[in-house]
Amino acid sequence: MRDRYIDLIEQTYYFPQEGFDLDGDWLRFNKVDLKDLIEKYGTPLKISYLPKIEENINRARRWFHEAFESLGYNGHYYYCYCTKSSHFAFVLDEVLASNAQLETSSNYDIYLIRALYKKKKIDKAIRIICNGFKTDQYTQSILELFADGFNNIVPILDNMDELDAFLNVEKDLNIGLRMAAEEEPNYQFYTSRLGIRQRDMIPFYLEKIKPHPKLHLKMLHFFIDSGIKDSAYYWSELNKCLSMYVELKKVCPELNSLNIGGGMPIRYSLGSKFDHGYIIEEIVNKIKTFCDEAEIDHPNIYTEFGNFTVGESGATIFEVIGQKKQNDSELWYMINGSLMTTIPDAWGLNQRFILLPINSWNQVYQRTIIGGLSCDVSDYYNSEVHINQVYMPKIMGDQKLYIGFFHTGAYQDSISGYGGIKHCLIPGPKHIVIEKDDKGKLSHYVFNEEQSAESMLNILGYNRE
Ligand SMILES: Cc1ncc(COP(=O)(O)O)c(C=O)c1O
Structure with a gap:
């Protein structure tokens, strides 16, 4: 009988596959020897594998480039990185080394831009797309950056009132309008709260923006x-956006860019079959067809891929430290950390990540539920993308079992509040960063030790006089 964990994986997926292979019965992640890292640093362990960032930026550029070539598309493509998906300096360093442009979401993002400039990681020519609801402070920071010579900053108006703060600019400022999309039918509301309702866009432009001598509508954001x-659903929303682009372009000839936002999928399963090249070609083809039919120039295309840039660089590793059989069919593998606080999307959005054992691949497998350390009943993980179950190797005797959640590099840290107070005071794991030098040699360093009790007590005020 083929009932080892490796048999299960080989029967279900192509394995080994990009990013995942075995050395003996230990898993490697992008050829990184996880056994070595675990022996050296213990668990729980968070890993940021930086070479993936450049790789994915280049993949996206290649897909757009190929689509442009094969379709005869005349615009430029700009890859912007959506900083909110991971704000770490080492991520931004990697993104900027690949010459990506940036997208911001809130006031403190502008502080981040200033910090990058101070460290000479960017110059003032960088393109900065400013999205998000504009509080007074956020608008002020954008205007100050613009006044300081960041002339390629493009505030995207999320609602019509935001325009007022930009009316007094003294030099030419390019702006964008975000078009509110209709939500998917299974949502609790019809239209996104983000952006301007479609029927207001053209009257708003004609009345408020067109007459202004210094404001130039250059970008439609969607x-x-x-x-x-x-x-x-996606194609129908894209069609609406393209109709809007064409209509706007008729009254605003200087409009020249279309920003299609983020949302490029990553792999959340070893069985993932998403064909990025195909979908990009389809998108570019649709844009081209709309523009050719309307006899207008092809717009420059901007993307703001966050998850796609950084998601696949992350992994979070735990040890199974106990087993609990609570009835005849439910066996819990208790891990030395919390799922709610390390991969909060799994808890809050039912997001699935790639979950694999790190060792014991030659062991017989069994159905398990992964249980987190917090006292919360919902701190568990019991299904994968394709099956409503989780299988793991059996733990024999005093053998250790390590498990990893992969492609956890986007959003999890900011949503869980990296370095802050954690549910049940369960500390954030030690964090290792893996980088590649110019010759392709990998090295790593400890970015942060496991969160200390002292740091939490400080935040909570126990160390105040
Ligand atoms: C305006 C905007 N752009 C880009 C993104 C990035 O999306 P993703 O991480 O799915 O690529 C988001 C995410 O919420 C967003 O709101």
Whole structure:
């Protein structure tokens, strides 16, 4: 009988596959020897594998480039990185080394831009797309950056009132309008709260922006929260956006850019079959067809891929430190950390990540539920993308079992509040950063030790006089 964990994986997926292979019965992640890291640093352990960032930026550029070439598309493509998906300096360093442009979401993001400039990681020519609801402070920071010579900053108006703060600019400022998308039918509301309602866009432009001598509408922004998908819903929303682009272009000839936001999928399963090249070609083709029919220039295309840039660089590793059989069919593998606080999307959004054992691949497998350390009943993980179950190797005797959640590099740290107070005071794991030098040699360093009790007590005020 073929009932080892390796048999299960080989029967279900192509394995080994990009990013995942075995050395003996230990898993490697992008050829990184996880056994070595675990022996050296213990668990729980968070890993940021930086070479993936450059790789994915280049993949996206290649897909757009190929689509432009094969379709005869005349615009430029700009890859912007959506900073909110991971704000770490080492991520931004990597993104900027690949010459990506940036997208911001809130006031403190502008402080981040200033810090990058101070460290000479960017110059003032960088393109900065400013999205998000503009508080007074956020608008002020944008205007100050613009006044300081960041002339390629493009505030995207999320609502019409935001324009007022930009009316007094003294030099030419390019702006964008975000078009509110209709939500997917299974949402609790019809239209996204983000952006300007479609029927207001052209009257707003004609009345408020067109007459202004210094404000130039250059970009139409469109983002579908559920991501880029080959679905009737996505194509129908893209069509609406392109109709809007064409209509706007008729009254605003200087409009020249279309921003299709983020939402490029990453792999959340070893069985993932998403064809990025195909979908990008389809998107570019649709844009081109709309513009050719309307006899207008092809717009420059901007993307703001966050998850796609950084998601696949992350992994979070735990040890199974106990087993609890609570009835005849439910066996819990208790891990030395909390799922709620390290991969909060798994808890809050039912997001699935790639979950694999790190060792014991030659061991017989069994059905388990992964249990987190917090006292919360919902601190568990019991299904994968394709099956409503989780299988793990059996733990024999005093053998150790390590498990890893992979492609956890986007959003999890900011949502869980990296370095802050954690549910049940369960500390954030030690964090290792893996980088590649110019000759392709990998090295790593400890970015942060496991969160200390002292740091939490400080935040909570126990160390105040
Ligand atoms: C305006 C905007 N752009 C880009 C993104 C990035 O999306 P993703 O991480 O799915 O690529 C988001 C995410 O919420 C967004 O709101």
